Amino acid sequence: MTSTSQPTPPPAALAAAMGPVPENVTIPLPPTFDSVEAERQYRKEQLAAGFRLFGRFGFSEGVAGHITVRDPENPDWFWVNPFGMSFSQIKASDLILVDHEGTLLHGSRPVNRAAFVIHSQVHAARPDTVAAAHSHSLYGKAFSSLGIPLDPITQDACAFFEDHAVYRDYRGVVNELEEGKRIAEALGGCKAVILQNHGLLTVGQSVAEAVWWFVTMERSCQAQLLAMAAGTPQHIDRETALITRGQLGTNLAGWFQARPLWDQITASDPDLFD
Numbered sequence: 001m002t003s004t005s006q007p008t009p010p011p012a013a014l015a016a017a018m019g020p021v022p023e024n025v026t027i028p029l030p031p032t033f034d035s036v037e038a039e040r041q042y043r044k045e046q047l048a049a050g051f052r053l054f055g056r057f058g059f060s061e062g063v064a065g066h067i068t069v070r071d072p073e074n075p076d077w078f079w080v081n082p083f084g085m086s087f088s089q090i091k092a093s094d095l096i097l098v099d100h101e102g103t104l105l106h107g108s109r110p111v112n113r114a115a116f117v118i119h120s121q122v123h124a125a126r127p128d129t130v131a132a133a134h135s136h137s138l139y140g141k142a143f144s145s146l147g148i149p150l151d152p153i154t155q156d157a158c159a160f161f162e163d164h165a166v167y168r169d170y171r172g173v174v175n176e177l178e179e180g181k182r183i184a185e186a187l188g189g190c191k192a193v194i195l196q197n198h199g200l201l202t203v204g205q206s207v208a209e210a211v212w213w214f215v216t217m218e219r220s221c222q223a224q225l226l227a228m229a230a231g232t233p234q235h236i237d238r239e240t241a242l243i244t245r246g247q248l249g250t251n252l253a254g255w256f257q258a259r260p261l262w263d264q265i266t267a268s269d270p271d272l273f274d
Helices: 012-018 036-056 113-125 138-144 156-160 177-187 207-230 238-248 251-257 259-268
Strands: 005-007 026-028 066-070 077-080 096-099 104-106 131-135 164-167 192-195 199-204
Touching: 036 066, 036 077, 036 131, 036 207, 036 259, 066 113, 066 207, 077 113, 113 131, 113 177, 113 199, 131 207, 138 192, 138 199, 138 207, 156 207, 156 238, 164 177, 177 192, 177 199, 192 207, 199 207, 199 251, 207 251, 207 259, 238 251, 251 259
Parallel strands: 164 192
Antiparallel strands: 005 026, 066 077, 066 131, 077 096, 096 104, 131 199, 192 199
């Protein structure tokens, strides 16, 4: 793996948030890799960190919820959490590897059937994405019961403006590939989909990005529920919402906004690298 810091000028996606940058200042950016093995290990460590964060945020609900990341050498394979293991205890070495047919390729524990059904179809339909995240988080599932999209009522919610969908065809626990395909179809080219009566699902070009979209979407659901309970939220106008999405809703912005979370969880939970 090469360094994740690069010299100025910063990418345009981050420049607006930084203001004037002194000479010789560096900024973290997504790493590049010298080998497939190094990239695989990095993705697995990021995935384990993502699960620890889900556990820290209280996104667990029994055995429900999953985050996946493609294998860098075989993009039709993905790494995922073992069925029934606590998010807060997952290590990189615990992760299992499955293909798009559900065959267990690495590991000794089973895969959650819903994880395979949903994520295999999302990964197949979205070759531009590397990771996907889903759980039954409290505010996400509460908001999903309304069957409506997020409104542009806060700066953070604008990251999802005209870039998320609503899947309204809930049919119970996702056990059939056809429903996975319908979810992927509803997601389309967006960064997220609200699964009515179910929860949230986000995607990204890295685990960090997919996890960040999930965290901030969950909080945006909470904010809208609170605002709707208090009165009539005022919407940000479309032009401003689109400008704000261009500042906060890019792939790089998603990755970068997750950096403080990764720094926090890797410092507090160093065993996730085992």
